[in-house]
Amino acid sequence: MRIFTAALATETNTFSPICIDRRAFEASLYAPPGEHPATPTLCTAPITVGRGIAVEKGWELIEGTATWADPAGLVNRITYETLRDEVLGQLKAALPVDAVVLGLHGAMVADGYEDTEGDLLSRVREIVGPNVLVAAELDPHSHLTAKRLAAADVFVYFKEFPHTDFVDRAEDLWRIVVDTLEGRVKPVMSVFDCRMIDVYPTSKDPMRSFVDKLMRMEAEDADILSLSVVHGFMAGDVPEMGTKMLVVTNDRKEKGDVLARELGLELFSKRGTFIMPQIDEKQAVSEALAAASWPVVIADLWDNPGGGTAGDATVILEELLANGATETAIGTIWDPMAVQICMAAGEGARIPLRFGAKSAPDTGNPVDGIVEVVRIVRDAEMRFGESLAPFGDAAHIRLAGIDIILNSTRAQSFDPSLFSVMGIDPTSKKILVIKSTNHFYASFSKIASQILYCSAGTPYPNNPAKTSYRRARRDIWPMVENPHGNETGA
Template identity: 80%
Template sequence: MRIFTAALATETNTFSPICIDRRDFEASLYAPPGKHPATPTLCTAPITVGRKVTAEMGWTLIEGTAAWADPAGLVNRLAYEGLRDEILDQLRAALPVDAVVLGLHGAMVADGYLDPEGDFLSRIREIVGPEVLVCAELDPHSHLTEKRVAAADFFVVFKEFPHTDFVDRAEDLWRIAVDTLEGRVKPEMAVFDCRMIDVFPTSKEPMRSFVDKLMAIEASDAEVLSLSVIHGFMAGDVPELGTKTIAVTNGQPDKAARLARELGLELYSKRGTFRVAEINEKEAVSRAMAASSRPVVIADMWDNPGGGTAGDATVVLAELMARGATNVAIGTIWDPIAVQICAAAGEGAEIPLRFGAKSAPGTGNPIDAIVQVVRVVPDAAMRFGESFAEFGPAAHIRFNGIDVILNTVRVQSYDPSLFTAMGIDPTTKDILVIKSTNHFYAAFSKIASDILYCSAGTPYPNNPATNPYRRARKDIWPMIENAHGTEAA
């Protein structure tokens, strides 16, 4: 067997002022054929898992380019078309192939392309023809369009949020692909439109039990190859916005359709109950300062670079300063210019510095302070599962009992190693402020005495009922109250 694999991924917040060009892919991950590292990034696990699987099978794996850019706004047209065509040319050169196994995100939007993944998959299908297996792993925070479903044989989606299972799901993807190629199964995929958009953290109920139910069905029914939920991505203003359920069965399309519908209606029946309780910055700081055990983690959840924001909001920091909080560490505030100023001053220098809140309205005001430059790291990185996420060049500054990490590469706060990489022991701090919606939970919950989800300012469009959509559909919850009528009762 000859299998072609590649990855092309980013997540587009269409409201973000920060646009993506090819340099952003090259800064995050650009790996030409055979150059992908041994450890996967979030959307490239099909490549590293594929190496292992094909080696065990004695098959030939032809690797195409892997490209990932950290989430932001609109993708430059030339950047998307250039990377797309690079991979398509590699696929043409690899022909004939028996399968194409891809790593995608699913929430990319490019200039001139509201559905880049649909465009990409359709072109792949045109190249390989109708008989060749085409499948992909997706991030649940994506848009599942009819065009993508028509072009692929099946999708497998991360089940967990935080996304701790992207390698496990890549293994599922390859297991189904191998069984298909060896004639043991015939995947039949069905999709159900839940007619809703919500946030589904699997670290709490009711989504925890729902995901456990999906895995229990897969384990108990041999004819069910995979069950998935596309959460949707509310910051993507696209026509097919919304939550979808996917069922993949062995040669049973009616069963797949029934399962997808039943599970989708179950999700819909629980609409509005999934999101964590959110508090504003004043309550978050009050509760953190009054806590009897430490450290307390304040998640500045909507200033999340993993959702395409800049990560430079200062609303929580300003509240901490106004309240006289000390023994606090902030990780991070994105400000490449401030990092350059700190690097020029050098470690140990005391300088006047203005930083933060430069990207957009709703992020607070820039902070002016006399700061000490504690540490400058040219290539700072934190752990994310088995891999690493870069956030440097970076600077650690200190003033009035507050430590702040300034970063150049936008990335959300995945792991406490964010702080240790800059010389800060997070376990000795009273309060930690991080920028992440929920990906932080798996690692930070191990050291936190309490976690406070803070909605501060307006850096992110987090209310679908009021977001200023121009293209997204308006016939789903919460834009309307009952999108399914009596069917969901």
């Protein structure tokens, strides 16, 4: 067997002021054919898992380009077209192939392309024809469109949020690919539109129990090849935005359709109960300062670079400074210009510095002060599961007893190694402020005495009922209370 694999991925917050060009892909991951490292990034696990499958089976794996940009706003048109055509050219050169296995995100939007993954998959199908297997692994924070379904044979999405299972789901995808190519199964996809948009952390019920149920069903029913909840991405202003239930069966389309509907309506019946309780910055800082055990983690959950924001909001920092907080560390505030100034000054320098809150309104105010440059790290990285996440040239500064990490490559706070690589022992602090909605949970929960989910400012469109969408549909919850009518019994 000859199988082509590649990855082209990012997550587009269409409300973000930060556009993505080729440099953004190169800053996060750009690996030409054969140069992908042994460890996967979030959307490139099909490549690294595929290497092992190819060796085991004695098949030929033809690797194309693998590239990923950290989430932000609109992708530059020429950048998308150039990277797309690079991958498509590699596919053409690899022909004939028996299958195409891709690593995608599912929420990319480029200038002139509302459905970039649909565009890419359609072009792949045109190249390989109707009889070649086309498969992809995707992030659940994405848009499942009719165009994508028409072009591909099988999709598998991460089940966990935080996305700790991207390698496991790549293995699931490859199992289906192998079984299909060897004639044991015929994957058929069934989709139910849940007609809702929400946030679904699997670190707590009810989503934890729902995902556990899906995995039991996969294990117990031979007809079911894969079950995925496509969460949707509320910061993507596109026509097919929303939550979908995807069932992949072994040539049992009618059964899959019924099951997708049942599970989708069950998910809908729990609407509004998934996301963690949130408090504002005043309450978060007050509770953290009053805590009796440490560290207390304050998650600045909506200033999340993983959702496409800048990650430069200062609302919580300003509240900490106003309350005289010490023994506190903040990771991170994105400010490439401030990082350059700190690098020029050097470690040990004390300098006047203005930093933060430069990207958008309602993210606080730039902070001014005399800071100590404690540590400079070039090309800094933190752990994220089995992979490493870069956060660029970074500076550890100290202001009024608060340790602050400034970074030049936007990245959410995945792991406590974010602090340790900058010379900060996270377990020695009373308060840790991080920027992440839920990906942080798997690692930070191991060291936190308490986690406070803080909604501070409005860097992210987190209330779909009030978001000023121009392209997204308005016939889903919470824009309307019950778009399914009596179907749910609600």
